[in-house]
Amino acid sequence: MKRLTIVVFVLLLTLSLHANINVQMKGQNKQLSIAETTINGIRYVETDDFAGVFKSISRQDRTDNRLYLHVYDEQFIFLINSPYYTFKNETFSMHYPLVRKGAKLFLPSFFVSDQLLLHFPASVTVKGKLLTVDVPRDNRVMRIVLDPGHGGKDPGAVGRKNHGQEKEINLGVALKLKKLLEQELGITVLLTRSDDRFVSLQDRTKYANDQRADLFVSLHTNSSKDPKARGLETYYLSTAQSSDARAVEALENGVVELFEGGTAAKSKYDDLNFILSDLSQTEHLESSNNLANSIQQNIVAGTQSYDRGVKQANFYVLRGAFMPAILVEMGFISNGDEEYMLLNGEYQERMARTIFEGIKRFKYRYDRIRNT
């Protein structure tokens, strides 16, 4: 009897230390749970855990101590260290304040167990510690396909001075960029190739479509007959362009004739992809333009390289992508100085970091627009 009491006591203690709010998505079998912790005697959940379950976009404004949280496409504005928040222009109280502990923010459990029901009576029902909720829509950019240009039998452009190969630089930066995106933004990053192999242009885009990627980022280095040509440029799709852009387009599309079966293969791209691109990339041109601008600004600022601007060209590899898609020319391998830098691991790291910053800034803006 005594032993049973102890067992029950230990069990209760464990339960109270590791309490959860359980969430059942309507029409789905598995239950999710949000772990609770006690702060100043009050039950709290970590804001990030809550946001993960409800696919919420959360943004902290450090200057005025606010937390913005989107749930079911509606915005909550919380004041950090205050029990008050606004929702649809009305002020509500959670009785207990939203608190910050270190870098983390904590929401009173009361908000999850009681207030959510009040705001979303059609989507949320509560029974004790179990919430049954509508499946939230996830509009965040969470999946990116990185495309290191060329590979295998196709070396891409080759440097004049050190005979550096474009395919190696592209892959080097892609692998570094993948790490940053995964570690710092928690994004799933997929590569069209992760080693030295040949992948056709069509298969690269198809892969991004099949994987339902939110963004497609193709990485290249530039080349010119003029050994002095230098700098950075970022492209998105268009069928009309300047003669400069046309030269780069010919360079990158040349893969098809050289390595994918000559002119026959080229006309296949022209016929097939043109119809496809009409339906796909057009819808994303504005987003592609924004992504290109965000990346271009960041790579120029971060590397101090010459700014050749954001341009449009008809790249086969961007056509047919059902998502915002851009192509970065990270410098001229035909320019001895730039080739030397591009082959350097530290410079590649910096390049990856600046492209990362560009994607991050774009993502923050895009996530918010798509969720309001």
Ligand SMILES: [Zn+2]
């Ligand atoms: Zn290339």
